[in-house]
Amino acid sequence: xxxxxxxxxxxxxxxxxxxxxxxxxxxxxxxxxxxxxxxxxxxxxxxxxxxxxxxxxxxxxxxxxxxxxxxxxxxxxxxxxxxxxxxxxxxxxxxxxxxxxxxxxxxxxxxxxxxxxxxxxxxxxxxxxxxxxxxxxxxxxxxxxxxxxxxxxxxxxxxxxxxxxxxxxxxxxxxxxxxxxxxxxxxxxxxxxxxxxxxxxxxxxxxxxxxxxxxxxxxxxxxxxxxxxxxxxxxxxxxxxxxxxxxxxxxxxxxxxxxxxxxxxxxxxxxxxxxxxxxxxxxxxxxxxxxxxxxxxxxxxxxxxxxxxx
Amino acid sequence: xxxxxxxxxxxxxxxxxxxxxxxxxxxxxxxxxxxxxxxxxxxxxxxxxxxxxxxxxxxxxxxxxxxxxxxxxxxxxxxxxxxxxxxxxxxxxxxxxxxxxxxxxxxxxxxxx
Amino acid sequence: xxxxxxxxxxxxxxxxxxxxxxxxxxxxxxxxxxxxxxxxxxxxxxxxxxxxxxxxxxxxxxxxxxxxxxxxxxxxxxxxxxxxxxxxxxxxxxxxxxxxxxxxxxxxxxxxxxxxxxxxxxxxxxxxxxxxxxxxxxxxxxxxxxxxxxxxxxxxxxxxxxxxxxxxxxxxxxxxxxxxxxxxxxxxxxxxxxxxxxxxxxxxxxxxxxxxxxxxxxxxxxxxxxxxxxxxxxxxxxxxxxxxxxxxxxxxxxxxxxxxxxxxxxxxxxxxxxxxxxxxxxxxxxxxxxxxxxxxxxxxxxxxxxxxxxxxxxxxxxxxxxxxxxxxxxxxxxxxxxxxxxxxxxxxxxxxxxxxxxxxxxxxxxxxxxxxxxxxxxxxxxxxxxxxxxxxxxxxxxxxxxxxxxxxxxxxxxxxxxxxxxxxxxxxxxxxxxx
Numbered sequence: 001x002x003x004x005x006x007x008x009x010x011x012x013x014x015x016x017x018x019x020x021x022x023x024x025x026x027x028x029x030x031x032x033x034x035x036x037x038x039x040x041x042x043x044x045x046x047x048x049x050x051x052x053x054x055x056x057x058x059x060x061x062x063x064x065x066x067x068x069x070x071x072x073x074x075x076x077x078x079x080x081x082x083x084x085x086x087x088x089x090x091x092x093x094x095x096x097x098x099x100x101x102x103x104x105x106x107x108x109x110x111x112x113x114x115x116x117x118x119x120x121x122x123x124x125x126x127x128x129x130x131x132x133x134x135x136x137x138x139x140x141x142x143x144x145x146x147x148x149x150x151x152x153x154x155x156x157x158x159x160x161x162x163x164x165x166x167x168x169x170x171x172x173x174x175x176x177x178x179x180x181x182x183x184x185x186x187x188x189x190x191x192x193x194x195x196x197x198x199x200x201x202x203x204x205x206x207x208x209x210x211x212x213x214x215x216x217x218x219x220x221x222x223x224x225x226x227x228x229x230x231x232x233x234x235x236x237x238x239x240x241x242x243x244x245x246x247x248x249x250x251x252x253x254x255x256x257x258x259x260x261x262x263x264x265x266x267x268x269x270x271x272x273x274x275x276x277x278x279x280x281x282x283x284x285x286x287x288x289x290x291x292x293x294x295x296x297x298x299x300x301x302x303x304x305x306x307x308x309x310x
Numbered sequence: 311x312x313x314x315x316x317x318x319x320x321x322x323x324x325x326x327x328x329x330x331x332x333x334x335x336x337x338x339x340x341x342x343x344x345x346x347x348x349x350x351x352x353x354x355x356x357x358x359x360x361x362x363x364x365x366x367x368x369x370x371x372x373x374x375x376x377x378x379x380x381x382x383x384x385x386x387x388x389x390x391x392x393x394x395x396x397x398x399x400x401x402x403x404x405x406x407x408x409x410x411x412x413x414x415x416x417x418x419x420x421x422x423x
Numbered sequence: 424x425x426x427x428x429x430x431x432x433x434x435x436x437x438x439x440x441x442x443x444x445x446x447x448x449x450x451x452x453x454x455x456x457x458x459x460x461x462x463x464x465x466x467x468x469x470x471x472x473x474x475x476x477x478x479x480x481x482x483x484x485x486x487x488x489x490x491x492x493x494x495x496x497x498x499x500x501x502x503x504x505x506x507x508x509x510x511x512x513x514x515x516x517x518x519x520x521x522x523x524x525x526x527x528x529x530x531x532x533x534x535x536x537x538x539x540x541x542x543x544x545x546x547x548x549x550x551x552x553x554x555x556x557x558x559x560x561x562x563x564x565x566x567x568x569x570x571x572x573x574x575x576x577x578x579x580x581x582x583x584x585x586x587x588x589x590x591x592x593x594x595x596x597x598x599x600x601x602x603x604x605x606x607x608x609x610x611x612x613x614x615x616x617x618x619x620x621x622x623x624x625x626x627x628x629x630x631x632x633x634x635x636x637x638x639x640x641x642x643x644x645x646x647x648x649x650x651x652x653x654x655x656x657x658x659x660x661x662x663x664x665x666x667x668x669x670x671x672x673x674x675x676x677x678x679x680x681x682x683x684x685x686x687x688x689x690x691x692x693x694x695x696x697x698x699x700x701x702x703x704x705x706x707x708x709x710x711x712x713x714x715x716x717x718x719x720x721x722x723x724x725x726x727x728x729x730x731x732x733x734x735x736x737x738x739x740x741x742x743x744x745x746x747x748x749x750x751x752x753x754x755x756x757x758x759x760x761x762x763x764x765x766x767x768x769x770x771x772x773x774x775x776x777x778x779x780x781x782x783x784x785x786x787x788x789x790x791x792x793x794x795x796x797x798x799x800x801x802x803x804x805x806x807x808x809x810x811x812x813x814x815x816x817x818x819x820x821x822x823x824x825x826x827x828x829x830x831x832x833x834x835x836x837x838x839x840x841x842x843x844x845x846x847x848x849x850x851x852x853x854x855x856x857x858x
Binding site for chain 2: 443469487490493494496553555559581584587591594596598600601602604606607612619623835
């Protein structure tokens with residue numbers, strides 16, 4: 001009983017995040033190398049993430065002058081913990097849900113909000129100029145995507161008549177939300193890019209700041225921060241697959257496998273966007289988020305509402 | 311059990327990362343190493359300062375919307391049961407907020423001040 | 424000491440390299456490393472194992488280079504390519520570290536990989552710090568944690584002095600202005616450019632140039648055309664090359680690494696391109712442009728970094744034409760007129776129009792090269808339009824970094840760097856290029 005209901009869920013969530021982070025690392029570098037037309041054999045080498053791990057661990061981790069040591073350590077740990085919290089409410093099948101919370105959606109909302117705090121903390125605690133600028137910019141992004149995410153998720157909760165994620169999956173038995181609410185997934189993907197400051201929304205560690213919040217990280221401390229960021233990307237992919245792609249629902253294959261497949265699909269889309277779209281300028285994104293994306297999410301919600309009453 | 315998981319999972323995750331970092335790092339940094347990176351330039355002050363938050367009007371506007379989210383969560387659960395009435399109510403609410411956004415936009419709130 | 428499992432794994436990973444570019448070294452080496460497998464160019468010394476110094480570092484910049492050197496995490500090593508090491512006078516008093524000189528750029532990738540292997544296997548010692556291990560602002564504070572000084576402003580509890588207040592440019596609020604200097608090895612800036620900046624939020628209040636960027640070496644073909652008959656096709660092909668390299672750097676700054684490497688791959692082998700190759704190139708550049716247009720590379724620059732007529736006039740070259748000025752030395756030369764050359768222009772002087780103008784000029788130059796190559800047109804002219812501005816016997820394209828002091832203040836950091844990348848700020852030296 002303890003084994004099944006306590007240890008197994010904890011084990012599954014943590015292993016998914018850690019292995020998932022390895023997969024993200026692999027896919028990210030492999031797709032990048034393919035985009036650069038590098039040699040195929042080397043770009044697809046499945047051991048490459050291990051090599052990079054070895055490299056990070058053979059390097060010293062430099063600590064900047066007079067940092068906020070406590071927060072410097074805590075930021076990656078908390079970011080990873082948030083990813084774990086988000087993944088914990090995702091149902092793997094009808095009867096295996098690590099934490100089947102009635103208010104699962106609200107919890108995910110809290111994860112998104114707290115992520116902003118944690119990412120800011122990471123840049124701030126180094127007491128260095130470029131990381132601080134990255135963190136500062138990230139807050140503007142965090143404050144802008146938050147609402148879009150809430151409205152999109154509320155839209156998903158309407159047909160389910162519940163904030164519980166297992167109910168949201170059940171409500172997609174006939175038709176997945178990605179078809180029922182066509183604007184939902186694209187908007188939610190933008191939220192995912194923001195949550196992990198990935199690709200076009202990489203304001204925190206953008207090239208113009210010479211990697212911003214990561215500019216003064218090296219060795220193991222950079223490794224754990226990357227691990228947490230990749231883990232958050234994994235957690236987000238699972239969440240997006242659950243609320244828009246029908247989660248574990250699917251014929252022939254077992255439920256958890258469907259979930260993993262769908263999450264991988266979401267992950268690949270995000271990685272594609274990361275390689276192909278230019279980093280937006282921070283002030284332009286505020287306008288776009290509030291003047292374009294937010295009204296679109298209103299429309300999405302009204303659409304979802306009208307359809308739910310149909 | 312769900313609640314126990316909910317507490318334990320993030321806790322174990324955080325401890326895992328803290329422990330991982332503690333075991334793996336070798337981080338005695340000398341002063342020249344610890345110097346913040348700026349491409350080789352001089353640093354005349356430390357980084358922490360009273361920063362100009364250029365998006366503060368936007369942040370204020372966000373608070374108004376965040377309050378509104380509190381109403382939306384319960385609303386979403388009873389929405390289908392309440393039917394068209396709930397749709398109208400939220401429609402009105404959103405219209406007012408949307409007008410607020412238009413006004414804020416016109417006032418230039420969504421710019422880097 | 425036994426080599427750990429991690430180090431054995433690490434030896435097979437791509438080698439992270441931080442490149443510090445010096446004088447007389449166009450970014451050719453950097454561009455080459457970008458395209459090389461198993462080498463990863465990183466944006467900050469913190470992520471690198473090796474520091475690669477290309478070209479000669481002037482004495483004034485050697486202290487900055489030493490700062491960068493010390494910021495690399497252990498184990499680390501320095502490779503010098505195309506210039507003499509300049510650490511001796513700093514490290515003279517300390518134990519000298521092995522200096523690795525790489526004679527030719529072709530050997531560089533191989534040497535990088537070897538050095539990394541030696542570092543990881545312990546065969547080569549990690550280089551010690553060059554600067555003394557002393558706190559930058561030694562200060563013993565009062566109070567339990569050394570937090571207090573004299574009054575509010577006293578003390579240096581966080582290692583360095585506090586920022587001073589300054590009125591903001593946009594809304595006049597009095598807040599702390601973050602002051603520091605960037606460069607000369609900041610990845611997002613042209614090599615050698617060092618500026619002391621003052622920021623509020625991430626908006627630039629002040630941009631004071633401390634040292635101008637290192638002049639870039641103009642491809643020798645442009646200088647030759649001043650004095651003797653030169654195939655016009657060669658001129659145009661080199662124009663394509665320099666423009667594409669500039670565009671690739673803009674893409675990298677926008678996070679478009681894949682597109683940037685694709686662009687560099689087009690630019691690299693250009694000097695020995697054949698007539699048949701030009702047709703294919705035209706198509707590839709076309710599809711690259713379409714790819715970038717669809718993904719918003721051009722639209723991103725709209726309204727950013729607008730130059731007024733006077734500034735655009737001063738810069739000349741493609742910057743002037745992006746601003747709508749019909750000025751091009753090529754329009755006064757007979758061979759070009761015979762080929763039907765017309766000046767192409769954009770109307771707004773922002774980053775978007777400069778990006779569009781560069782692509783338009785690349786297309787035009789390929790077409791001219793193809794036509795001139797068929798007709799074997801030769802050219803000597805007292806005024807040559809180079810990719811970075813006008814070249815005469817008396818004058819090479821000038822350095823424009825002074826202009827940044829009035830242009831950049833008021834811009835957001837990202838916009839400022841996008842603007843900078845779109846302008847040929849560095850002057851040109853007249854000597855033959857890297858080749």
